[in-house]
Amino acid sequence: MTERLDAASRIALAAMLHDLGKFAERARPEDISGSEARLADHEQMYCPRKMAGSKFWYTHKHAAWTALALDAIEPLLPPLKGVAVPPFASWGEPGVEDSLINAAAMHHKPGTMLQWIIATGDRVASGFERSEWEKYNTAEDQPETGRNHYQARMLSLFEQIEAPKLDATSLRYRYPLVPLSPEGIIPRLREEVEPADNARAQREYRVLWDAFLDGLQRIPSSHRASLPLWLDHFDSLWATFTQAIPAATAFGTRPDVSLYDHSRTAASVATALWRYHHDCGHDPEHIVAGLRSREGVHGWGEGTLLLVQGDFFGIQDFIFAHGSETNRRAAKLLRGRSFYVSLITECAAVRVLEALELPPTSQVINAAGRFLIVAPNTEEVRSRLESLRAEFSQWFIEHTFGQAGLGLVWQSACCNDFCSRNSNESSSFMRLMGKLGAQLEDAKMRRFDLCGAGAPPPVFSDYLERVGTGGGVCAIDGRSPANSFEGGLYLSALARDQIRIGSYLVSSNRERVLVCKERLDGDGSLDVALFGLHVHFKAGEEASGRFGEAVRSRSLLRCWDYSLPADAKAALWNGYARRNISAYVPLFDPAHTVDDERYDRLREDHRVDARPGMVRTFHHLACEDRWMDVNARGGKGAWRGVPAIAALKGDIDNLGWLFSKGVEGCSNGGSTRASFARWASLSRQINNYFAVYLPWLCRSEFSDTYTVFAGGDDFFLVGPWRSQLRLAQRMHDSFAAYVAHNPKIHFSAGCVVVKPSLPVRYLADSAEEALHAAKTAGKNRITVFGQTVTWDDYAALLQAQQRLEELALEHGLSTAYVYSLLGLTNKAADTSLPENSLWRAHLNYRTWRHLVSRYRGKDNEGRRRQIHEVLIGDIGERGIGRFRADYRIALQAHLYSWRD
Secondary structure, three states: HHHHHHHHHHHHHHHHHOOOOHHHHOOOHHHHHHHHHHHHHHHHHHHOOEEEOOOEEEEHHHHHHHHHHHHHHHOOOOOOEEOOOOOEEEOOOOOOOOHHHHHHHOOOOOOOOHHHHHHHHHOOOHHHOHHHHHOOOOEEOOOOOOOOOOOOOOHHHHOOOOOOOOOOOOOOEOOOOOOOOOOOOOOHHHHHHOOHHHHHHHHHHHHHHHHHHHHHHOOOOOHHHHHHHHHHHHHHHHHHOOOOOOOEEEEOOOOOOEHHHHHHHHHHHHHHHHHHHHHHHHOHHHHHHHHHHHOOOOOOOOOEEEEEEEEEHHHHHOOOOOOOOOOOOOOHHHHHHHHHHHHHHHHHHHHHHHHHOOOOOEEEEEEOOOOEEEOOOHHHHHHHHHHHHHHHHHHHHHOOOOOOEEEEEEEOOOOOHHOOOOOOOHHHHHHHHHHHHHHHHHHHHHHHOOOOOOOOOHHHHHHHHHHHHOOOOOOOOOOOOOEEEEEEEEEEEEHHHHHHHHHHHHOOOEEEEEOOOOOOOOOOOOOOOOOOOOEEEEEEOOHHHHHHHHHHHHOOEEEEEOOOOOOOOOOOOOOOOOOOOOOOEEOOOOOOOOHHHHHHHHHHHHOOOOOOOOOOOHHHHOOOOOEEEEOOOHHHOOOOOOOOOEEEEEOOOOHHHHHHHHHHHOOOOOOOOOHHHHHHHHHHHHHHHHHHHHHHHHHHHHOEEEEEEOOEEEEEEEEEEHHHHHHHHHHHHHHHHHOOOOOOEEEEEHHHHHHHHOOOHHHHHHHHHHHHHHOOOOOOOOEOOEEEEHHHHHHHHHHHHHHHHHHHHHHHHOOOHHHHHHHHHHHOOOOOHHHHHHHHHHHHHHHHHHHHOOOOHHHHHHHHHHHHHHHHHHHHHHHHHHHHHHHHHHHHHHHHHHOO
């Protein structure tokens, strides 16, 4: 089992690095290029030759640089020289054709079976038809944007979706050539980031290359003993430093897919192809003939591949399950449960990969509770998947009583399914993904196969005997049998683990998540094994010897880093595989103390945990937006504002349309094609806004915000209510920048303001109802205080609320006066009754009465008229007159702010 997995991992590594030369050649480090003669030798060996009369030259010179760069970084890779490295021959031995370096570098002129496997993975990932590939393989490096391959910076897929201008040179945005970071994933104007000269362009590549080499050395050397574990680390390293490098710049191609996404999908396809032919025992010569011609036996029409998709369903029920103690521990539980969803899907993917003996790079995506794996289409694989599906179902029935689950489906495919056939129809690849999606929807309707012949045993048959009755029902989830008593509560094992995770995530000495075959000694371990895998939250790497013993025993399968970056430009790389799991929560620091009168509404039992490093609960957060009115109480001052929290929930509109248009390419249809790499790139980029940028935004600008979940295409945030109103607008603006200001790509949101003691389930349901109202009203909207408005109107209403507060402070607008305006907004909105048209007259009268009361005496009549004109203009015409009933958003926010 280890031998086959290690061999597949080496295939994956060769495919991942087949375009390493594009990175190296553009950086041109002196220690790699060497002499001109050495470079010329490599060009002759690895690059296609083009002739015109008696003259010839080499194209795709990056292939030569792939071999040069691989040779240079070999000491930092797992052992590939002087040892057995199946399926490759030992690196460095004389006369060897099938070494890993040759398989990677010969992808433009393959000869042997292994070279053809890597080359086919490259072509399938790109979606090349045969004629297209032949043109591409003889073309010079010149992208459609007009810049050469040094200068060209990666385009935004988002900007191109139904773009009004079809010429790639007119596209305005590019990604800066920097490592993956919160700031680095935002596209910028072309003139800001795309150099016009080779010198500057190559300097940027050289800085990135040096950082990549430094990062490669940070992978623990002991982890090279486990190739799949090391490869998982390398995958995150490769993602960090190649996420903005254009993968293709030849044949007039639009450089809009990253080198990382192309490499990753090519590796997944190549690995599955090799495993299929290896396990079936096919003759290498027949494999080469089929892959070269794309016809006949072992050709591109043979169903060699299997797309395997897993999907966590019932996420809402799982996260917001409630028992008698759920609300009291809401903050810690929501954090633990949200992380647990990510943990379950990650471990399920690991379990599938281990069972199928595939490396981590075979997992193309894993975001928002869903993963996709490319596997070989063999009977052995399908049989193991059937067993895994039953195993997953039994785990969820036992631990969640069927309220959550994980669907596992698979779809056979051939290489031709990944290519564009007819530009007038949806691509073969999108039809393939449609079939897989339909299977997943069907699986959701047949959860757990309870009516099938292989149905799992009744959940209560021996469950109580195994777990014990404890104290009856778990106080946290309200349904599971409790089997322990901790902290004065009877808990189930799953609830106990969720509470522990909530504590581990904010602990400064829990920096890594380890997934092992066996339980490790020491604390930080979860009690419930996830599909037979043991999860541990461990301290820093030095304190544990970088987990070397667990690596040597092959018990350690994965080691993940989930820390937040130090700053917006910091590369998301710490030497370990990275998982962007929403882990940010607001903590108490020395600047926060509940002794402040701001927190005078807190009960005594909410004050005990207010120590530096402790999590601020919903009750603490509810007080954060209260403000000091220095003019109240005769100048003594008073804290104003309702102690309340707001839940903000949203997701991207028209996601299916977005994927269809984004993967199919621009409407010109000439220079872009639907491809596996494009689909993976779009999936990653959609997830990155919510999983990378949004947690940083919360930490840096809205530090009182609690991230319940953020990833995939949606988010759920909780925080002080006024901050959440501002955060919604900030998210809208930053998302617009993220999608290159394409007005057709947007999200909807719902926001509800509630007391912190409200049951968590009600909080979630209310936010979901608000989001539904925004979607129903036409999408690209937000619902707040029961009113649904466009984002432009929402921005204007926030400004109107700010203006209302200025007027209240300057002119002493009473709460009664502002409250009376709510009725006028209803009259202004309802024109069916004739008397409602008098709302302006009512406003004039009430405003004048207020001013007469505040500015008494004949001497102030002129001032009263002046202020009256201001108030009628700001509140009447530019407020109620413009927004009608929607002006309630500004009024409600003002009233909530001024209550004491």
